[in-house]
Amino acid sequence: MPKKRNTARPHTGRRRLLAALLLVVLVAIGIGWWKARTWMPDRRDYPVQGVWLSDDIGPVDWRLLRAAGADFAYLTASEGISTRDTAFADGLIAARARGMQVGAVHVYDLCASADAQAANFVTIVPRDKDLLPPAIRFDIDSRTCQQVPGEAQMQSELTTFLNQVEKHAEKPVILMVSRALEKQYHLAARIDRNIWVEQDFLEPAYAGRPWVMWTASDRLRLDAANAPLHWVVVQQ
Known part of the structure; x- marks a missing residue:
């Protein structure tokens, strides 16, 4: 067969x-x-946690944000010489109503006048001793600054800016530096201010010295907002 x-x-x-x-x-x-x-x-590692917001996030439910564990909120107040965040004033009131500490952020334009940028910030941010130290966001953004200044010019302009902002706030600023910016200008090594770093999920070491604040995630989704949030922790 x-x-x-x-x-x-x-x-x-x-x-x-x-x-x-x-x-x-x-x-x-x-x-x-x-x-x-x-x-x-983990809260055991970082007991104090919060959020960095701007008006491009859209509406925020502050009750849900507080319930999710936000102890503080840094609110973008100004950018460059003329941009002002439309949600700053209302956010300041709403966050405080929920018992959260609040700070203001200025997004620094490497190509813009330091005097004009400081004036933009102090115009929108009230002189208030209860505000957290101002945070200045530094990054290399080709959309607003195609030809970045040299180190000497950058440091001279930044000194002018810091003098005016710190006089208004009556406290030292926090330098929020990106990896690319720090690689080019070494602000963490040159300027004696607290440092705010950023990197998703893993603690960054690019500042070369201990940091005070860390944006640990820029994609956190909570019911409190319709867009991803920047979640920030404090080093104690």
């Missing part, structure tokens, strides 16, 4: 294995994506 031929394709088993592996990978990616959207640093 003739033997039956095996009509099964020789690679069927391998294809099934690859399909199963692909499914596992996709599930792992999905879980990782979900965790990235909901991850916060």
Whole structure:
């Protein structure tokens, strides 16, 4: 009696294995994506946590934000020489109503006049001893500054800016420096101010010295807002 031929394709088993592996990978990616959207640093390591907001976030439910664990809020107040955040004044009132500490952020334009930038900031931010130290955001942004200044010019302009802002606030500022900015200008090493660093999930070391604040995630999703949030922790 003739033997039956095996009509099964020789690679069927391998294809099934690859399909199963692909499914596992996709599930792992999905879980990782979900965790990235909901991850916060452990409160045992960082008891004080909060958020950095600006008007591009859209409406914020301050009750839910406070319930999610935000002890403080840094609110973008101004950018460059003329941009002012439309949500700053209302956010200041709303955050305080929920018992949160509040600070103001200025987004520094490397190509703009220091005097004009300081004037923009002090115009919108009240002189209030209960505000947290002002935070100055530094990054290299080709959209607003295509030809960045040299180190000497940068430091001269920044000194002018800091003198005026700190006189208004009556306290030293915090320097919020990006990795790219720090690599080019070494502000953490040159200027004796507290440092605010940024990097998702893993503590950054690019400042070269201890930091005081860390934006640990820029993609946190909470019911308090319709857009991802910058979640910030304090080093104690």
